[in-house]
Amino acid sequence: MRKTRILVIEDNRILRDGIKAVINGEGDLRVVAATGGNHDTLQQARNLKPQVVLIDLGLRNENGLRVVATLTKELPQAKVIGMGLIPSQLDIIELVQAGAAGFILKDATIEDVLATIRSVAKGMKILPPVLTGSLFTHIVDHALRMGKGKLQDAVRMTKREREIVVLIAQGMSNKEIAQLLNLSTYTVKSHVHNILEKMALHSRLEIATHSFENRER
Numbered sequence: 001m002r003k004t005r006i007l008v009i010e011d012n013r014i015l016r017d018g019i020k021a022v023i024n025g026e027g028d029l030r031v032v033a034a035t036g037g038n039h040d041t042l043q044q045a046r047n048l049k050p051q052v053v054l055i056d057l058g059l060r061n062e063n064g065l066r067v068v069a070t071l072t073k074e075l076p077q078a079k080v081i082g083m084g085l086i087p088s089q090l091d092i093i094e095l096v097q098a099g100a101a102g103f104i105l106k107d108a109t110i111e112d113v114l115a116t117i118r119s120v121a122k123g124m125k126i127l128p129p130v131l132t133g134s135l136f137t138h139i140v141d142h143a144l145r146m147g148k149g150k151l152q153d154a155v156r157m158t159k160r161e162r163e164i165v166v167l168i169a170q171g172m173s174n175k176e177i178a179q180l181l182n183l184s185t186y187t188v189k190s191h192v193h194n195i196l197e198k199m200a201l202h203s204r205l206e207i208a209t210h211s212f213e214n215r216e217r
Contacts, residue, residue, distance in 0.1 A: 003030040004121045007050035009067070010083070011036045011059050019054065022110055029117065037062045042070060050078055052121050054104070057084040057095070065098045072099030079120045102126035157195065164191050 006023060008031055010016040020034045032048045035041050037059040045053065053071055057064035068080050079101040084091070095103060102120045104113055116126045157165070160181075167177045174192065178185045 001028060003028055004052060004117070005030060005032045005048070005050045006117065007032060007045055007048060007053045007078075008034040009037045009041055009053065009055040009059070010034070011056060011061065015056075019113075022113070023117070026114060029114070037067070041067065042074070045071060045075060045078070049075070052117055053078050053080045054117070055080060055082055057082045057091075065094055068095065068098040068100050079123075081116060081120055081126070161191055161195050164188065165195060168192070 008019050016034050020031045023029045023031050071080050081102040082095050082100050083104045102116055104116050119126055174185050174188045178188045
């Protein structure tokens with residue numbers, strides 16, 4: 001049986017060694033290397049050509065998301081799984097945009113960890129179970145399946161809602177937007193509420209920040 005080749009990137013030595021021991025105890029999985037996330041990690045990944053990369057997103061010496069993005073760009077055959085504590089919605093957005101195929105909670109059971117590795121190795125996309133069933137999960141899942149680089153591409157917004165997102169990003173108030181678009185302030189507030197729900201955001205500032213970040217990409 002050909003074993004799935006796995007690279008583990010985790011800067012906590014005890015956790016790293018434990019993950020390696022658990023994985024190597026399985027007949028169909030093998031850790032080809034376990035590293036602390038040093039400067040030579042990417043070169044090591046290029047040399048070993050793992051099928052799955054398990055990476056701690058909270059690395060002390062590296063930006064975990066930057067490493068994920070580089071890995072998925074340079075080693076498209078490798079499926080990257082992020083590990084971390086309970087993620088925020090923004091964390092998952094960034095992880096998806098970086099190209100990761102899955103996420104494992106650090107308090108997940110051994111069975112869940114192994115199941116996620118096997119599923120991702122087969123081409124599946126695995127999101128945190130704590131988000132399963134939410135509207136946000138369906139949006140991000142759609143983005144994953146469609147290969148979208150920007151979350152808003154996977155969110156169905158009306159032309160008017162997209163116009164309002166742009167104006168919010170420009171710093172305009174609801175009253176100013178209403179005057180510019182010849183709408184009532186109440187109507188603008190209703191659109192803003194719908195935008196917040198569709199994008200799983202919580203404030204006008206988050207809408208502006210999200211819009212600006214995606215223009216910069």
